[in-house]
Amino acid sequence: MDVVSPELNILLPDEIMDTEAIVMDDDPPAESPTASGQSQPSDDAPIPMETDVLAVPEIVSLCSDAPPTQRTQALTTSITTDSTLCSTTSATQLLLTPSIASSSPLTLRTATASTLTSTTSPGGVSLTSGGLQKLSASHQIILNKVASSPGADTTRSPGTTTITPGGQKFMVTAIGKSGQSIVLQLPHTGSKPGSGQGEAKAHPQHFKVLTIGGRTDLKPVMVGQAVSSASQVSTLQAQQLKTVQIAKKTQVSSAGPIKFIITKAVNNKGLTAQTSVSNVITGRVLSTSSPVTSPRTITLSETLSSSNKIAISPLKSPSKLTVVSVASQVPNSPQKSVSLPLNMAHLGQQILVQQSTATSPAKPMKPVQTVTVGGPQFKTIFPLSTSSNVQQIQVPGSRFHYVRLVTATTGSSTGQAGSHCTNSSMTAKPMVVNTAQVRMSVPIIPAQTMKQVVPKPLTSSGQLLTTQTQQRLIMPATPLPQIQPNLTNLPPGTVLAPGSGNMGYAVLPAHYVTQLQQSAYVTLASSSGFPTPTGIQTQARLPLNGLSTSDAASRPRKPCNCNKSQCLKLYCDCFANGEFCQNCNCTNCFNNLEHETERAKAIKACLDRNPEAFKPKIGKGKEGESDRRHSKGCNCKRSGCLKNYCECYEAKIMCSSTCKCVGCKNFEESPERKTLMHLADAAEVRVQQQTAAKTKLSSQISDLFTRTTPAITSGGGRMPFTFVTKEVAEATCECLLEQAEQAELIQQPQATAERMILEEFGRCLMRIISSAGKTDCPSINC
DNA sequence: GAGTTTGAAACT
DNA sequence: CAGTTTCAAACTC
Incomplete structure (x- = not known):
């Protein structure tokens, strides 16, 4: 495939960029010798990136189809033709659409075949075959309509682009020296699971191959089928992210019209591993930079025909927007988890998360995804379509986890769990897969770490969580159209936008969800055949009444004792803190999921009285x-x-x-206060000391039992302390006295006498221990 | 554990 | 907005 000069790449026209799929692929040396030859080693000096450098510690490979050995990253960017999603021009947006791995004809293999073979020197543009070729003044090139034919790639010579008139359209541009290509796949729906390259003929697909990667270490991203609507990608900062690294932007032309900017991840400068997320302006892919970190393979697969997106749209002009497209992981897929970059260094950043769902019934379980967003100015709009998933969104500062409730019977087209995914199984997963488009506008708290839950595939068999028996994660999406609380002050337990859209959002207490996440992880990790996910990250949360939410979550929650308020008024601390009553002593409690309606009403009433009733005091x-x-x-x-x-x-x-x-x-300066503080400190110190002493003692006792367990077993199961009987103690004392007398007789100094006694005591102990396992009646003989 | 005190929340 | 009542936690015994 031919490569367009880097200058041309950044000037890609809108229509070109109106693609829904971008396939980046590492060129295997065998397939694309020229590409590999041109590409610089991954360890090359980082190319200065004009765009924000983002640390991408890991890139998640989610392609179920791709063999683990294939170094391929699939990135599906869905860009609607109208491309109206960009709220602001400055906003960095990455449109990603999940692709269905199983059904997508653009598998890794396919993408490699069609796109990876051709590479040219930067700046060079060669169009080999007929097709749509367009080189406009804006340096836009549409190379071809290429039909992905099996084996075509293998026969291709380097530097040439195999373009078949099959109707697929490729645009190849080169930015940088690596010559890696990105295939932008136009939306197509005709693909069937298991369809290979030959499938492309039956279902002509338009591809736009763009080589934008200047970095050799970049790995191609294979994008499956594009989803219907465009998604927005916001740049995430101050967070280690598993994102898709597309390419590296070698240069930034300030003078020239930069239309396409792809920054993959923008990190805080303090971060070591950084990855720049491609900044995409509504259908425009500028560049992707990953100067520091070595990219990792990301395979996004399993695109839904329908939009499976969680979009967080900016209410405020976002500086950056990151869209993460997460495909449901297929078993045997090497990639495990996708960490959603949710911490953003700047307010106004937006997160759009797309969750792809498996259309194939063979993939019953949908990956769940947790979106954590921070920001006191939290404003969220959750347009939800029917889906059988639950999406958990944690909003630091609001102290609530927003859980999207879904009915289990929806979304047959989206390939949802259906019968395979039961409510219990969904309960088992703390994260919720959102297949519907959800647009959220969330100001992100800067420099805030977050706990991310990595989507973890579930086995076909339903999994139940046993650790959360007291709580019911899946809440019925009871229509409560009358309740539309301001999300800024969203109270606990609120069901958002239910009814027509079946957009059941219930607000769960943070600890509630956290516990579910943890338990789910344990359960899933133990039960599933997949490796234990490593994507969980601790998260520093916004203060909650002076305490960080993490602290609040960690601290033991005090049970309430409400009697008359039904725990639906702010008298109840549980309710006031946005928590469900759990293990409380309250009577006639309505602060639970069983009384969702009442609770929601109470929340609304509280908010009516005080819009900031649930805000931290x-x-x-x-x-x-x-x-x-x-x-x-x-x-x-x-x-x-x-x-x-x-x-x-x-x-x-x-x-x-x-x-x-x-x-x-x-x-x-209050003396009373100082006195109290001192007393309190002293008391606290005492408590800590006592606690430490108890802990130490317990540890020692435990250790003693542990070490003596074999002796106990060998000695007939007697406890160690049973060996030290009264007789043994008396005998020991006699031995010690005898030793003391002997020392006195020989006129030893006191120090020597004490040492002799101690040594004798040690011998006594040894004899006790040694004899314990041999006889039931240890004897002490001096 | 029962009773009292206290102040926030709820109500008027 | 102020006064009163209700409520549950904090505190005392």
Whole structure:
């Protein structure tokens, strides 16, 4: 395949870029000798990237079809022809659509055959065969309509592009020196599972092959079938991401009209491993840079004919947008997980996550996906289509996990779990696969790590979680059209946009979901044949009432004792914290999934009274933790704000000007406060010491039991302490006394006498231990 | 554990 | 918005 000069690549026209599939492929040396020859080694010096450098620690290979040995990355970018998704020009968007691996004709093999063979020197453009060739003033080239024919690639000579008039269209451009090609596949729906290259003839497909990768280490991305609507990709920063690395942008022309920018991942500078995510402006792929990190194979497969997307659309002009297309993993697929880059360094960044689902019934389980987004200005719109998946979206700051509820009977076209995927099995997975288009506009909290749950394939057989017996993960998507809470203040348990769209979103407590995730992971890891996922990342969450959500999640939740409020008012701490009552002592509790409707109403009522009722009361001050203050201030009158009645004191913060307290003693210079703090510190130290001592003792005892277990077994199962009977103790003492007397008789110094006694004591112990396993009545003989 | 105190939440 | 009531946690005994 011919390669277009790098300059041309960045000037790709919109119509060219209106493709839905981009296939990047590592050129195997055998197939594309020229490509490999031109391509620089992966260890080459990083090419300075104008775009944000993003650390991509890993690239997830999700292609189920591709053999593990094949170095291929499939990236499907779906770009609608109208390309109206880009909210802002500055927004970096990557349109990714999941591809169906099984059904997609563009398998790795196919992509390799059709695209990988041809490489030319940068700048050179050669069009070998007839087809649509277009070189506009904007340096746009459409090489061909190439039909992927079996074995065509193998016969191709380097530097030539096999273009068959089969109707597929390829656009090949070269940016950089590697000469790697990216195949942009136009949307097509006729493919069937297992269809190979020959299938392409029956179902002509348009491909646009773009070689944009300047880096040799980049691995081709194979993109399956494009999904219907366009997706937006936001650049994710400050987070290790498993993203798709497309290419490397070798140069940035400030003067020239840069239309196509693909940045794969944009990381914070502090990150070591970085990957730049291709910045795509609505159907425009500019470049992809991965200067630092070595790209890893990503195979995205299993594209849905229908849109299986989770789109987070910006309400605010996002600076960057990252779209992650995640295909459901096929068993035996080498790739495991896709970490969604959800931490963004800049507010206004957007995340669009596309989740592909398996159309093949052979793939009953859909990968679940968790989207964590941060931002106090969280605003989310969840247009959800019917699907049998649940999507979990954690919004730090809001303290709620938003779980999309889905009915299990929907989406036959999307290839959802159907009978294979039961509710229980879905419950087993903390993450939810969203096959419908979901557009969220979420301001991302900068520099916030997140816990990501890697989509983990489930076995065909349903899996049940046994550790979460008290909670029911799958919530019925009960239509509650009357409730449309502002997501900024979204309360717990709210069902979002149910009804017509069957977009059942229920807000689950953060700890609730976290527990589910953890348990699900354990269960899945143990039960599934796949390796244990390594994509879980700890996440620092937004403060929750002065405490980070992680801390809040880790701390033992205090059970409530509500009696009259039904746990549906803010009197209930569980409810106020956005948590379901669990192991509480409350009576007539409605703060559970069984009373979803009532709970939702209560939430709405609370929000009506106070739109910020569920927001953390302890906000973060200007200068960090020391400036934490109560948002409303306390109103204490009798406690002096030195008891836990006072919310400020309880949060371990001092009262501020916002407080209306009387007789406040909770201020910096207050002697009472200092005294209390000292006492509290001392008490805490004592508690810690006691705890440590207990822990140590327990450990020692446990260790003792462990080490003596063989002796116990050999000795007839007697416990060690049973050997030290009264008689043994008396005998030991006699031995020691005898030793002391002997030392005294020989007129040894005291130190020597003590040593002799201790040595004798040691011998006694040894005899006790040695005799313990031999006889039931150990004897001590001095 | 029962009773009291306290202040936030809810209500008027 | 202010006053009152309700409520559950914190506290005391």
